[in-house]
Amino acid sequence: MVRLRLLRFLFTLIALLGFVTPVYADNSIRVGMEADDIVTRTLFNSIAEQFQLPVEYIYYPSFNDILTAVESGESDFAANVTYTDHRAERFDFSRPTNIEYTYLYSLTGATLDSIERVGVPHGTIYSELIAKNYPELTLVEYSGHIEARQLLEQGSVDGVVDAINQLKPMLLGGFDAQLLNHQLSIKPVSLIATKNKHQQSLLAFQEFIHSAKVQKSLRESVSQYQFELRRKALRGMVTQAGIDRSKPLKVKIEQIGQYAQYHDNGKVTGVTPEVLFSACDILQVNCQLVSNADETWESMFGDFLAKDIDILSPLAISEPRKNVAYFSQPYYTSTAIMIKREGYKDNVYSNVSELIVERIGVVKNDIYHEVLADLLPQKKLYTYNSNAERVTALLNKEIDYVVISRSSFNKVLRESQTLLPIVEDKFIGEFYSTNIAIGFSKTEMGKTLAPLFTQAITMLDLERIVRQHYILPDWRATLQSEQRLARLSISIIIMVLIASILVSLYLNHQSKTDNLTRLKNRRALKRRYSKGIPPEQTLVYLDVNKFKPINDTYGHEIGDQVLKEIAKNITRYWKGQSYRIGGDEFILTGVASGVELSYALLNLQKIAFTSNENAIALDISLAFGVSQPRGGYMSLEDVMHEADLSMYANKRKVNVMESFRDLESKVEESASVS
Structure with missing residues (x-):
């Protein structure tokens, strides 16, 4: 096993350094793809440049036709293929190389939650994914872009699900596209090759695609491709609306x-000027x-x-x-x-x-x-x-x-x-x-302009x-002042230590513990990270939403009980360090995987609180901001600032969603009255 891994590493290293072009020293490779597949083209253009290898792109009308062509040897490679046991019997697979950008295309800006019938391309993993996550939807299979458009235009389906290669014809055809990668657990995709024919090349291509250079190029290419397509479609809508530029x-x-x-x-x-004039530029209208x-x-x-x-x-x-x-x-x-x-x-x-x-x-x-x-x-x-x-x-x-x-x-x-x-x-x-x-x-x-600008704004970061x-x-000056106070407090504790070692130990413990929740306090946080936060550690900033109304309505005793319940949940679901740094503010630190972080936040952002003595039941929500692991040590102030900005952005999204839900409720109430 060790020898096999060593040989694989040496071959890949030689291939990446360009000393050997695997298998194809003088011949081109054939890559099967659908038209406008920016991901396949970006990946294999990079491969062609790195390995000095001519690439011939062969276009097919549907994804299923691509698989058939690679299986028969008509094409050598294809990209964006999801691994299944059945497919592994037909093809050689690389390890996952990239995510598959997937969209819901519709005439009305629909979402999977708002439709009843959805079209899915034949021979893809989408049928299984949607059936699992949205079992109430009726699935209609289609083959190729033309049939997908016919289903939409005839009203046979409310939307169709497909990959990024359909983004261009759909947007330019006047259809809306909603990204689904955050709604469906879409597996990463791989390269495939004809079975038992190009295994060494597949390995070399895979290692090269995993490099930072290619991954960055792919992300930037896809992002720019989406932006340019949406911009072109919006500009076409401006022209169709009869706006005099x-x-x-x-x-x-x-x-x-x-x-x-x-x-x-x-x-x-x-x-305001950056948002407004960026939207004007996207729409290509003359804003003065x-x-x-x-x-x-x-x-x-x-x-x-x-x-x-x-x-x-x-x-x-x-x-x-x-x-x-x-x-x-x-x-x-x-x-x-x-x-x-x-x-x-x-x-x-x-x-x-x-x-x-x-x-x-x-x-x-x-x-x-x-x-x-x-x-x-x-x-x-x-x-x-x-x-x-x-x-x-x-x-x-x-x-x-x-x-x-x-x-x-x-x-x-x-x-x-x-x-x-x-x-x-x-x-x-x-x-x-x-x-x-x-x-x-x-x-x-x-x-006419309002919805056009709305669509342009959605394209902005x-x-x-x-x-x-x-x-x-000027929070920096405040934090520096608090740090000076903390240093002074340490000096005082040292002086007390001379008088009584027992008293000093007690005071030292109290100085790092929040009396109400028994979590560590702000001073403990600063002491622990006085030299900065290690690169592998995550910092989470938690803030209780609408805590003041709880105190005002039910009294500070109930407010204190709510804080204790939150602290108990933090101790239960977070395995790292936890601190209460203010009235309703908490900081969590530690090394956490993506799964562990998601699990903790899922269980902490909504907490059910019950006071049997007072017959009070409340649903408590917490806003959170996250500073992910970074390239090196960063100061506590900078990491907290980054998490604070993240929390602000999350709050803004929640406020927008709540405002939209309030508007929907008012519309429904108005409709019921009328």
């Missing part, structure tokens, strides 16, 4: 928070910015209502605004907080509706003006043109509270030259979340864009 679309963007920042050189940066840094929101919104401009963003989605605007899908979720002067009425109010006697500043006609007008009817609100004006008024004691998004508040703190004596009223906390989108004027053009422009408060 020569006519500019007038755009206004408000300078606020991380959304947009106007610069002296004329550039505008931020989440006609706003400036000094223009007020009131002026912009007035022009939008008057239909003097075509597009306005950032624009928060609300029911009243749906009467005056069409919206793209959200690209950001904003949370509102109340800020006040430091020391002003601490822990007095727990809800915005209690601020009856306070003077509150809002930006005129923005979303929070609308929200507070509903929460505090008949109350006078003090209106301003910008956040800067409101902060000045707050410092001058002209008003007592300002409602502002958390990111905008972070920007105010970050950009201030001095330490501002203003703070978030944490007793009130986050009281409102809203989805931010691109708004289109209430015209036929706006009605929103998580990267938001992460790039997200403004965090």
Whole structure:
């Protein structure tokens, strides 16, 4: 066995170094494939270059025809084949080389959860996968792209499942494509060769494809291929919609928070301009910015209502605004907080509706003006043109509270030259979340543009864009201050150690243990990872969703019991280290496989809590962010920051899904009433 492995390694090494081209020194190889199979072409083009081997591509109308051709020797190789015992009797298989990108193609953007009949290509593994995961679906087999389109166009099926090689004809034919790799447990695929004919070559090709160079090239090629196809299809839809590309679309963007920042050189940066103008480029429409840094929101919104401009963003989605605007899908979720002067009425109010006697500043006609007008009817609100004006008024004691998004508040703190004596009223906390989108004027053009921009936005890496422009408060200085305090505490413990070794041991234990949950605390976390987190370790950041309402509704005793129950579940399902670092925040660290991590998160993100004494039963949900193993040591601060951003992205997706479900519920209620 050892000798066989050594010979295999030496042969592969020689082949990869290019000293020997296996089997095919002077001849070409024949590769069976369907048209537009970008994966097969990328893999074998790389093989051809590495081994200086001519490749002849032979095209077949269906996947089953490819298998037949390789079995008969008409073709030598094929890619993207799932291993089965039956197929292993017909072909030689490599080890898995790549994932098979699989899509649900439909006319309506359907999902597997929303359809009844689905087409599957004959001779593939898809029939078995769908029957196992979606047994309620009726399966209809087809052979080849033409028959698949006929099934869709005739309404014989609600959607068809097929691989990436059908992406181009389907998208350009006006069909929608939804990636299924996150819904179906699709096995990785392999190369196959004619039985007992090309085993040495198959081994060499396999080892080369497993290299980082080829895997990266494959990922980038597939990603770019999908992007270009979707872009081409969307541009075709713009043309079919009759949109005049020569006519500019007038755009206004408000300078606020991380959304947009106007610069002296004329550039505008931020989440909103990057999302908006990237979508314009994808659609190949002429978007012209006609706003400036000094223009007020009131002026912009007035022009939008008057239909003097075509597009306005950032624009928060609300029911009243749906009467005056069409919206793209959200690209950001904003949370509102109340800020006040430091020391002003601490822990007095727990809800915005209690601020009856306070003077509150809002930006005129923005979303929070609308929200507070509903929460505090008949109350006078003090209106301003910008956040800067409101902060000045707050410092001058002209008003007592300002409602502002958390990111905008972070920007105010970050950009201030001095330490501002203003703070978030944490007793009130986050009281409102809203989805931010691109708004289109209430015209036929706006009605046409909104869904096109929505599809363009789905092509963007929103998580990267938001992460790039997200403004965090100066948390580094706070963490460094806490580290200095921890070092001072250690010095004090050492002094106490001189007086009494027993007392010092007790204090040392207490200093690293959370009294409520008996987990380790923030200080223990910092001590353990003072030199950084090892590359093989995973860090999970857990945060209890809507914990404050639990305390407010049931009291702190129930809140403490909830935290203890969470700690008990953490101890049960997480085998590494666990820490409680704040009120409802936990950190988990340790070496965990993908299966172990998934198992732990599956059991921790939803927890059933019951208090028999108080007859209380609650479903507790936790948000989580994960920092996966990395290439080398990283500081605790950087790893926690990475996990925090991951948790923020997960929360934003959950908020978007919850908002969509709320909208569905309202639509269903409206339908039942009517």
